[in-house]
Amino acid sequence: MVPPSEPPPASSPETGAPTIDAGTLAVARRVKGFMPDDEGLALHRAGVLGAAVGPLLEIGTYCGKSAVYLGAAARAGGSVLFTVDHHRGSEENQAGWEHHDAELVDTRTGRMDTLPVFRRSMEDSGLEDVVVAILGSSTTVGRWWTTPLGFLFIDGGHAEDVALADYVTWAGHVAPGGILAIHDVFEDPAGGGQAPFRVWQRAVADGFVPVETTGSLRILSRPPARSGP
Ligand code: SAH
Ligand code: MG
DSSP, rough: OOOOTTTOOOTTTTTTTSSSOOHHHHHHHSSSSSHHHHHHHHHHHHHHHHHHSSEEEEEEOOHHHHHHHHHHHHTOOOOOOOEOOOOSSGGGGSTTTOOOOOEEEEETTEOOOOOHHHHHHHHHOOTTTTTEEESSOOOOOHHTTOOOOEEEOOOOSSSSHHHHHHHHHHHGGEEEEEEEEOOOOOSSTSSSSSSSHHHHHHHHTOOOOOEEEETEEEEEEEEOOOOOO
């Protein structure tokens, strides 16, 4: 029996059918990362809506925690998730920084390498056929990207210039009616770094419409294209 404290799995707005099964959700919950379950489920639900518009793309894979929530959304919507990361960690993941994890260091070189763990997360969640890993710097990949997106999730480096560069490089690819999600948005500096909040402010100024906030996760949508002359 599911304990009453467990949030129910997400379900399709049209059919009411579950969009993430218990096994996949269990993997999402146990994979290492930076995505509380309530935010992961909100991300998942937004991903299901975005999947109806076009492919999903995530910046910041790490060990694949959010990629499980989003990969399940891609599967439910008959879409695909691209997830971009160089897998060398952000500044804040390096040795001596707050979010460092010594288990994610390649002992051969002493450098961070989250790719092997990510691969296991996809295997364990059964999402290898809907999640496509792109190994590289987000701005390098974005420079050559041309496909309109139904859903974009920005969760890469949190330094001011890095976060803004991700937004500037990728936001233009969100299709009309598509969704933009930004993680680690803290309006109050006491909560955390301000870069994602600046990105959110910039997105609103650019015409993205805020639709939902769950913890530090902000969901926005790009208004649908106006029909007619
Ligand atoms: N979404 C993850 C957490 C991402 S942590 C989760 O659910 O747990 C941020 C990730 O962004 C790190 O893995 C880091 O390697 C990656 N990253 C930071 N800057 C990047 C850049 N410029 N290009 C590609 N990946 C980057
Ligand atoms: Mg994050």
